[in-house]
Amino acid sequence: MTDRPGGAGHRRVSEDERDTAVRRLQEAYTEGHVTHEEMDGLLHQVLTATTRGELASALTSLPEEAAGATSTIAVVSGRILRRGAWRVPRILRVESALGRVRLDLSRAVIEHPVVDIELRLGTGGARITVPRDAIVDVEDLRTGWKDPLYTTRRRSRPGGPTIRISGTLGLGRLKIRHARR
Template sequence: MSLSQDDPRTPVAEHDRDAALRRVRDAYGQGQLDHEELDARIQRVLTARTRGDLGPALAALPAEPDTAVTLSAAVGRIRRGRGWRVPRTLTVASAFGKVRLDLSRAVLEHPVVDIELQLGAGSARIIVPRDAVVELDSVVTAMKDTRYRARTRTGADGPAGPRIRITGTLGLGRLTVRHARR
């Protein structure tokens, strides 16, 4: 039986734990928690086994802001690689340029990332983390098929990683998505 990402019984993934720790620390930095409460909540986050276990540690904290960023270029390349912070919602628009996004070495702060592509004649290559779940159902291509081979998961792989939902349109270019090798 597989559990959905929203099921409280889903095991906590590293990116979930990191995001929870960041929220607790941010609340402390903004003066919403005292030192003892900070220590108690950090302990709860570090010992949480399921997403439901994270609830008490995050209770009464402000929600994370829903970040949205647009990257655009009429001509030329759009590249993001090692160490960039991936927003919750990313729109990439280019008339003639190539797009290269490496999410495998990026900082993913959200369990779900939405990427909307608006490409004219350019192509896009997206590298996702090894354990990511990729959804491509809403990508429309005019000329070339999308290239993506879903990674086969085994029970020993552990919980699924971040969900990457890719939508949008590509005119003359091709979308290639692949999982990182490591």
Template sequence: MSSVPENLPSRISEVDRDMTVERLQEAFAEGHIPQEEMDARLHVALTAQTPGELTSALASLPASDEGPTVVVDSVGGLIQRRGGWHVPQVFRVTSKMGKVYLDLSRAVIKHPVVDIELHLDYGWAWIVVPSDATVDHEGLTASWKQPAYKAPLRGGSSGPRIRISGNMGYGRLRIRHRRS
């Protein structure tokens, strides 16, 4: 039996750290942050140990390259993303009669804010977010059942902000944080 705890926060790679430092340098060069703030954010980025700490170094900066909105349309079946997938800044999911399972808990999230737009007529959606994420689902209109979400008792503010919007007909959305 190992003496190492199983649920340690995920560590960051040097590539992640370098990308964060590069984005901070771009923001400074573009005039988005003053020198003092740049120094403080660089210190956070260079001493960060977890993805949430890196995300906090980039908080409130405009995205350098938002990229296109990723759109997934389905009439039925299962739309599923899990594991180490790259989460786009804007992710639109449309399903007429199907299921949606989005696990962001182990995904690569490079943006401080992620917008997930759900349009489901029938079926259900299940979204798992990182343990340090904040969730805002006020922009989601549900005709039948309201989203099932319980904010964590502790933490939940150092990671990305997940904003969920759109509309659901006869379906249900369940949101939960990854257990740490």
């Protein structure tokens, strides 16, 4: 299966994506999944990759990330609410046919430099509060009714997590805001 030009595999690699790939390589090496020679070659591929597709092909021989790295929250109808000190997985899938979604990451424990939130929402809006220093990417989100409401912060301290929001949003609107404190 080849990506069409301009698809996700042809997008330029961000520094956070490259850092995450290097971390995965280091973990695979320390766990004995790759030899020293393989590590050198894969590290060269990761550091010279310019597109997401090239980066992904460098990581295909690695084992999948730990099972705890992906979680799914699903409900047919009703409300999804996460707030306070909760542990955010590397990939969070949120699925709801009818209802509202409220994710507050401002006090959450975020252990990964990049967090992917995949939304699969039918009817109902979503509100996501991100940490003050977070960088938000909504490039891969498809909406059926209204565009997301998000204003990029003018000043952001370095070192915050990157929150990538993707998926589909049917009838409803996504509102993203940075925490005030």
